[in-house]
Amino acid sequence: MEDCIFCKIVDGSLPSEKVYEDESVLAFKDLHAQAPVHLLVIPKKHISSIREIGEEDGPLMGKIFAAINQLAKEYGLADKGFRIVNNCGDEGGQTVYHIHFHLLGGRSLTWPPG
Numbered sequence: 001m002e003d004c005i006f007c008k009i010v011d012g013s014l015p016s017e018k019v020y021e022d023e024s025v026l027a028f029k030d031l032h033a034q035a036p037v038h039l040l041v042i043p044k045k046h047i048s049s050i051r052e053i054g055e056e057d058g059p060l061m062g063k064i065f066a067a068i069n070q071l072a073k074e075y076g077l078a079d080k081g082f083r084i085v086n087n088c089g090d091e092g093g094q095t096v097y098h099i100h101f102h103l104l105g106g107r108s109l110t111w112p113p114g
Helices: 005-011 055-074
Strands: 018-021 025-029 037-043 082-085 101-105
Touching: 005 025, 005 037, 018 055, 025 055, 037 055, 055 101
Parallel strands: none
Antiparallel strands: 018 025, 025 037, 037 101, 082 101
């Protein structure tokens, strides 16, 4: 999608601090970090929200969560704990309509988040 900020990061027309990339998944540092480690993990394929995931996207979602697990290990979060967040829709706090998962850690996270 030409207006999607994350699609522009995927195609290289917007810069990001990439921390992981394969043929279908990209992860980069969040510009507005809410924890010592705050990464965004996205599919390269444009999917607006979790509501648009179809059965055919099952393997892609598996790759996303495998990347999250790998990043949690690389950033020293796996043993202490971390949070994965997906915001869906306006009232769910979604501001970028390209499905993405926040990987947060590196400090004690409280609940409820907000």
